[in-house]
Amino acid sequence: MVIMVVSCRIAYSGRTSSDLGEGERLVILKEDGCVLVHRRSNYQPVNWQPSGCVFQTRIENQSLIIKAVRPSPLETLTMIVSRVEFLGTFQLNDEAEFLLHASEEDMQKAILAEPGLIEPGLQVVDFEKKVAPGFVDVCAVDSRGNTVVIEIKKDPAGVASVKQLAEYLKYIQVPAGRKLRPIIVAPSLAKGVLPMLTKMGFEFKPLTLQKSLETLQRLSRSDQSALKGWFESTKTKE
Amino acid sequence: MVIMVVSCRIAYSGRTSSDLGEGERLVILKEDGCVLVHRRSNYQPVNWQPSGCVFQTRIENQSLIIKAVRPSPLETLTMIVSRVEFLGTFQLNDEAEFLLHASEEDMQKAILAEPGLIEPGLQVVDFEKKVAPGFVDVCAVDSRGNTVVIEIKKDPAGVASVKQLAEYLKYIQVPAGRKLRPIIVAPSLAKGVLPMLTKMGFEFKPLTLQKSLETLQRLSRSDQSALKGWFESTKTKE
DNA sequence: GCCTGGATATCGTGC
DNA sequence: GCACGATGTCCAGGC
Structure with a gap:
């Protein structure tokens, strides 16, 4: 890795310029082969180049010229360096694994492992179910046999989330005599969303990442092998 | 600016952990008050903190501990530094202005300044028109008096663009006896999009960033003051 | 290769 | 402060 503090001019040409x-x-x-100029x-960097670039350097008119060219899409970053304040090269020895502990996927896992987080008696039927343009996060059946369709958001759910769920509903079939219960699961609702939700007959169930994490950890401690087995059997079923 | 090459452990806690x-x-x-760990x-940085953080440092068990806390949303980045390979502080003297030459906004400007880019006889009625959930990029009237609604994309237009335009149409009113012509303006269409477009009765007009830029530059050269006047009168009208 | 969706997205703008 | 759209977004996963 090359780290430089320099005085320079910079031109970019590619997707725009x-x-x-x-x-x-x-x-x-x-x-x-990536470049960052801060x-x-x-x-955010003021200029950059994603990984996969080819570097070229040359001297022209007493200036160091560095080019970073990305082949596809073709884009070029050109730095004209007039003065070098600092230049160092470093071999970073870093084999550690990066662990991200929670995301929307963990909320889903928590619900799959513990459907009672949503409501007592809920039974999961399917998840990541492919419908027309996307995937339904969780499909389930409530204690009365009604179909429950869940859309999970880790951030406050906005209008877009409701529309997304509404879109999916078009492709969900409900057994005769049963109701369809669309539920938004998120830490909270964005400001103007509740009226829309009510109007459409959707439900909202608050669930935070933290609560999901706690649930997963508790279950993991209490019955790690059973949980693992559940996931595997579910995946095999797919 | 502090630049360090260090051996460290890092923990993040906030929106997730x-x-x-x-x-x-x-x-x-x-x-x-921003942090980047590369x-x-x-x-991309493996860990980071956006600007606005408060830094704290202390020594504990022969390790340097650096905390960067962002107040809202509350999130904390903790670095436990065991060894410092390099440390430098730099005062970067940099007053240059960053100029980005083209983006979706330029495509819009080009169409406003030269509606003939879309088709002969087109007249712009409005732009950035507020409708329910967003803004219509350009509203216009064609040579036969039909209403034209334009959605601009600088990248190949995908399914999402078409849906966005369709959403906006719900809130557009057309004079009696006139047609509504929704048009996607983009450099190209994504692969499976044309059938959908045809089915919905939408039109597609190819326009690249480069062409838009050329148009703006040509008009700017030929009649800079008039163009400026046009924009100002349009804005005043709002 | 193209396309879709997620991100600790970030950032600006309007309300 | 909140919501929403744009980004040279980047990036992984499917097809």
Whole structure:
């Protein structure tokens, strides 16, 4: 990895184009062929190149010119370096595994493992069920035999979530004499969403990532092998 | 700006949580309170914190501990540094303005300034028109008085674009005896989209960013003041 | 290869 | 502060 603090000009050409005049920046070149150019502020790089680039360097008019070319889609980042404040190369020894502990998938797992999180008596029928344009997160049957369709969001559910669920419902068939109960599961509802929900006859069940995590950990401790077996049998069934 | 190459462990807790074991990484702390932790590969940082964080440092068990806390939403990044390979602080002098030359907005500007890009005789009626959940990019009237509704995409238009346009149409009113012509304007259509478009009676008009740019530049050269006047009068009208 | 959806998305803008 | 759309989004997973 090459780390440089330099004064430079930068031009990008590809999906669109950009120009940045002379100034001091932090430039990072990584071994997988990606580039990051950071200014003194902002989380995001001002210019960059995703991995897979080919680097070229040359000297022209007493300036160091660095090009990073990405073959597909074809885009080019050109840095014209007038002064080098710092330059270092580092071999980073880093084999650690990155563990992300919770996401929407964990909420789903928690519901699959413990349907009572939604309501007593609920039984899961299917999950990740393919319908026309996407997947239904969880399909279930309640204690009265009604069909329950669940859409999970880890963030406050907005209008888009409700529409997505409504879209899926078009492709769900309900046995005669049973009701269809669409449920949004999320930590909360976005501001104006409740009226819409009520109007459409949808339900909302609050569930946080944290609660899901706790549930998974509890179940994992109490009966790890059984849970694992459940997942495997379900997947095999698919 | 603080740039460090260190061996460290990292924990994140907030919108979700993560853990990363011991390894060598590049750590960047910026003056606006953002954090970037980069591994030897990948464009994206493995851990980060957006701007607005408060930093805390302390020594514990011969390790340097750096915390970056973001107040809202509350999230915490903790780095336990066991060894420092490099540490530098830099005052980056960088006042240059960043210029991005083209985006979807430029396609819209080009159409507003030169409706003939879509078809001869087209007249723009409105743009960024507020409808229920979003904004209609451009509203216009064709040479026969039919209402034209345009959705602009700078990337190949997929199913989502068509649905978005369809959604907006629900809120568009057409004068009696006139037709409604929904048009997708994009460089191309994604693979399976044309059948859907045809079925819904939508039209597709190819337009690239580059062509839009050329148009804007040509008009800018030929009649800069008039174009400026047009935009201002349109905005005032709003 | 294209397309779809998720992300600790981030960021700006309007309300 | 909240919601929503754009991003040179990036990226993994399917097909």
